[in-house]
Amino acid sequence: xxxxxxxxxxxxxxxxxxxxxxxxxxxxxxxxxxxxxxxxxxxxxxxxxxxxxxxxxxxxxxxxxxxxxxxxxxxxxxxxxxxxxxxxxxxxxxxxxxxxxxxxxxxxxxxxxxxxxxxxxxxxxxxxxxxxxxxxxxxxxxxxxxxxxxxxxxxxxxxxxxxxxxxxxxxxxxxxxxxxxxxxxxxxxxxxxxxxxxxxxxxxxxxxxxxxxxxxxxxxxxxxxxxxxxxxxxxxxxxxxxxxxxxxxxxxxxxxxxxxxxxxxxxxxxxxxxxxxxxxxxxxxxxxxxxxxxxxxxxxxxxxxxxxxxxxxxxxxxxxxxxxxxxxxxxxxxxxxxxxxxxxxxxxxxxxxxxxxxxxxxxxxxxxxxxxxxxxxxxxxxxxxxxxxxxxxxxxxxxxxxxxxxxxxxxxxxxxxxxxxxxxxxxxxxxxxxxxxxxxxxxxxxxxxxxxxxx
Amino acid sequence: xxxxxxxxxxxxxxxxxxxxxxxxxxxxxxxxxxxxxxxxxxxxxxxxxxxxxxxxxxxxxxxxxxxxxxxxxxxxxxxxxxxxxxxxxxxxxxxxxxxxxxxxxxxxxxxxxxxxxxxxxxxxxxxxxxxxxxxxxxxxxxxxxxxxxxxxxxxxxxxxxxxxxxxxxxxxxxxxxxxxxxxxxxxxxxxxxxxxxxxxxxxxxxxxxxxxxxxxxxxxxxxxxxxxxxxxxxxxxxxxxxxxxxxxxxxxxxxxxxxxxxxxxxxxxxxxxxxxxxxxxxxxxxxxxxxxxxxxxxxxxxxxxxxxxxxxxxxxxxxxxxxxxxxxxxxxxxxxxxxxxxxxxxxxxxxxxxxxxxxxxxxxxxxxxxxxxxxxxxxxxxxxxxxxxxxxxxxxxxxxxxxxxxxxxxxxxxxxxxxxxxxxxxxxxxxxxxxxxxxxxxxxxxxxxxxxxxx
Numbered sequence: 001x002x003x004x005x006x007x008x009x010x011x012x013x014x015x016x017x018x019x020x021x022x023x024x025x026x027x028x029x030x031x032x033x034x035x036x037x038x039x040x041x042x043x044x045x046x047x048x049x050x051x052x053x054x055x056x057x058x059x060x061x062x063x064x065x066x067x068x069x070x071x072x073x074x075x076x077x078x079x080x081x082x083x084x085x086x087x088x089x090x091x092x093x094x095x096x097x098x099x100x101x102x103x104x105x106x107x108x109x110x111x112x113x114x115x116x117x118x119x120x121x122x123x124x125x126x127x128x129x130x131x132x133x134x135x136x137x138x139x140x141x142x143x144x145x146x147x148x149x150x151x152x153x154x155x156x157x158x159x160x161x162x163x164x165x166x167x168x169x170x171x172x173x174x175x176x177x178x179x180x181x182x183x184x185x186x187x188x189x190x191x192x193x194x195x196x197x198x199x200x201x202x203x204x205x206x207x208x209x210x211x212x213x214x215x216x217x218x219x220x221x222x223x224x225x226x227x228x229x230x231x232x233x234x235x236x237x238x239x240x241x242x243x244x245x246x247x248x249x250x251x252x253x254x255x256x257x258x259x260x261x262x263x264x265x266x267x268x269x270x271x272x273x274x275x276x277x278x279x280x281x282x283x284x285x286x287x288x289x290x291x292x293x294x295x296x297x298x299x300x301x302x303x304x305x306x307x308x309x310x311x312x313x314x315x316x317x318x319x320x321x322x323x324x325x326x327x328x329x330x331x332x333x334x335x336x337x338x339x340x341x342x343x344x345x346x347x348x349x350x351x352x353x354x355x356x357x358x359x360x361x362x363x364x365x366x367x368x369x370x371x372x373x374x375x376x377x378x379x380x381x382x383x384x385x386x387x388x389x390x391x392x393x394x395x396x397x398x399x400x401x402x403x404x405x406x407x408x409x410x411x412x413x414x415x416x417x418x419x420x421x422x423x424x425x426x427x428x429x430x431x432x433x434x435x436x437x438x439x440x441x442x443x444x445x446x447x448x449x450x451x452x453x454x455x
Numbered sequence: 456x457x458x459x460x461x462x463x464x465x466x467x468x469x470x471x472x473x474x475x476x477x478x479x480x481x482x483x484x485x486x487x488x489x490x491x492x493x494x495x496x497x498x499x500x501x502x503x504x505x506x507x508x509x510x511x512x513x514x515x516x517x518x519x520x521x522x523x524x525x526x527x528x529x530x531x532x533x534x535x536x537x538x539x540x541x542x543x544x545x546x547x548x549x550x551x552x553x554x555x556x557x558x559x560x561x562x563x564x565x566x567x568x569x570x571x572x573x574x575x576x577x578x579x580x581x582x583x584x585x586x587x588x589x590x591x592x593x594x595x596x597x598x599x600x601x602x603x604x605x606x607x608x609x610x611x612x613x614x615x616x617x618x619x620x621x622x623x624x625x626x627x628x629x630x631x632x633x634x635x636x637x638x639x640x641x642x643x644x645x646x647x648x649x650x651x652x653x654x655x656x657x658x659x660x661x662x663x664x665x666x667x668x669x670x671x672x673x674x675x676x677x678x679x680x681x682x683x684x685x686x687x688x689x690x691x692x693x694x695x696x697x698x699x700x701x702x703x704x705x706x707x708x709x710x711x712x713x714x715x716x717x718x719x720x721x722x723x724x725x726x727x728x729x730x731x732x733x734x735x736x737x738x739x740x741x742x743x744x745x746x747x748x749x750x751x752x753x754x755x756x757x758x759x760x761x762x763x764x765x766x767x768x769x770x771x772x773x774x775x776x777x778x779x780x781x782x783x784x785x786x787x788x789x790x791x792x793x794x795x796x797x798x799x800x801x802x803x804x805x806x807x808x809x810x811x812x813x814x815x816x817x818x819x820x821x822x823x824x825x826x827x828x829x830x831x832x833x834x835x836x837x838x839x840x841x842x843x844x845x846x847x848x849x850x851x852x853x854x855x856x857x858x859x860x861x862x863x864x865x866x867x868x869x870x871x872x873x874x875x876x877x878x879x880x881x882x883x884x885x886x887x888x889x890x891x892x893x894x895x896x897x898x899x900x901x902x903x904x905x906x907x908x909x910x
Contacts, residue, residue, distance in 0.1 A: 171626035242858035247850035395702035403697035406783040
């Protein structure tokens, strides 16, 4: 059973003291009254559904079939279905909607429940998505719902599975995720790591048979409320090409790190790609940008491209510069997460959800570490505040614009969401959510009347 | 007492099976007969000596005084002393010398012994430098000898100190380095971490009151001969400016990772700077390049510069791109190494050696981790070989040029050194070593007759 019982309380702890306003009361519980057994129907009918007809089993990245599936989702509001997007005349064509954080959690949670995910697991999965949106990582947020839904409907993720411990010592454990949803495995492992850290100072928990966990920071941050340092790493489906190569061979394999002091907190989350495929997709489907920067993406012929569409078709992204560092770090993460745990690794991993043409489980590997800093230095929290002070005092290149400390961007975004009274959702996302509500007979997402302030 | 008793044996284990030749017998022991008590004299007389007259105590990075000291070392062979370099007429002006690996170890070890470092510690310090040269990281190798010598002579590093355990649990420990030389602290901690990993699967050892350890991979690699995974991180004197800032506030703070399989090994070492200051120095003093790439360095006014000299004067380097990732990773390493251990952190740290104008100990912090992969996955070594196979098979952009795997570059360099029969040393380095031999009355470095093949 999860230690973190209340989503908003955890978010508040992540947010710490930067914002002083009172947040909405969080006693609402998700209502899982909705649909049973209509999943396959939805999959077949919905435009999100995947076309599995006549697809070779090991379609390589960048195949036309995969692009066909991706495009169906990415363009569903602006492309194939109807120019300009959704049908709701109430919402102006170019404006974004505003949704209360807890209402968004309620809705997403119900979507998962409707797909026969147990209530607790559905709630954990929703938490992970909304936390990403709340902290400003929209490419890891609700935007990913169609892909996760497709996984559940295709039964490539076992919505009702629970992870189990394979082997265990005082400080380490190996967990088999049993193909449960990524956030469920991640929470299980992080709780176990934290428990070990409380007992012996450190907990290193490796997971296999896991799935995509989305926003890695969310799990690292769970160490904060227990005044620990949290680390989280995961491997992922290959999108990174090596320096001097044109074939995607490693995932973006992020490392997330979170540490909290009395007045300050540090949250850092680094994927090893020059630009994540998820961000390109978000940008593409919202029409934000048609160009990717130079040195970021290759096309299907292995040539440099600046076209977002070409980059998404090819799924061949370069590591951050210098490339040997980005690719090398991704390899190190894959060795710890994949090679060492018994999970898949490198290009053995296939994309899932709407991107998948293969029905086997993803079998991702992950590492969750919790460390009790007080065992090393009782004044850790004061020292961390001092560390932040030193970083903030660094002479800026523009007067009055002090350099940002890792975690500041996330905190600012959370404050902004609180001030404007909810999450900003793009027309494209709202269109997808509308469709899900209809399909699963869920109470539609309640919009807020007021418009966002800063977006 | 060190577990690794034989330097060349360890190097061989690092090198594994790529080279099949027999190496030189390594039974030579360093002869520590040389000089006692002539250190101060040498410091005052030598051109490497530091000018401490009328220097303010907290000279900021980029001060004229610091540049004055740096330049004395960097230009000693080509600049201030004599155009073109050293006086030895035997060696042609533009050629490099070739030195046997064990002879280099003997010489460096004797230099440290002559500065009253106990024999075992002197040998460990020499090992670290020669390993860097052997593995192709020359900026961390013998090139750094003058700076380390200055530290010992200034007594900012306690050559005869031994580290001690402050507190300990089964899987974790905090070590006080007692200001012993960096390699001595590092070896002590790595041995302890390995011992813990053998017992409980993981060892996480944090160190404070440590000094510069040089080539972080060398310590991570020590896990290989015990078939473990090794990680090593250290903080360092500030040279990195934050994005939007012009003041150096964090060190290059490298992370090194080493893992070994049956036929393959993985060695990765990443500093967070776009280009390390040590590399710029090496390049500058050998006259290899007068230009630094764009987006790498700032001058003393905080403006972008491509002049190596300006970059070295200012000591303001940017993190690798995207900058928030490089700087954020450096910050994460500093929190684990500095903030959490009781060591100094951020710009509290000052450079030492020839760069220092402050006499207090450096008090660096480090983290050494050893993990037993067999506890998680008994087939780890075969899987790692398979992982390498997948990476090597990735389609190259140029036919016949397969992408390199992290660790390949190091292995190739070690093989090259073996084939050519020794380390290539630049005229500048040889000039410094000549001077040290004279000053400390040590048997001069024996050169090899044959010239290098590949350089």
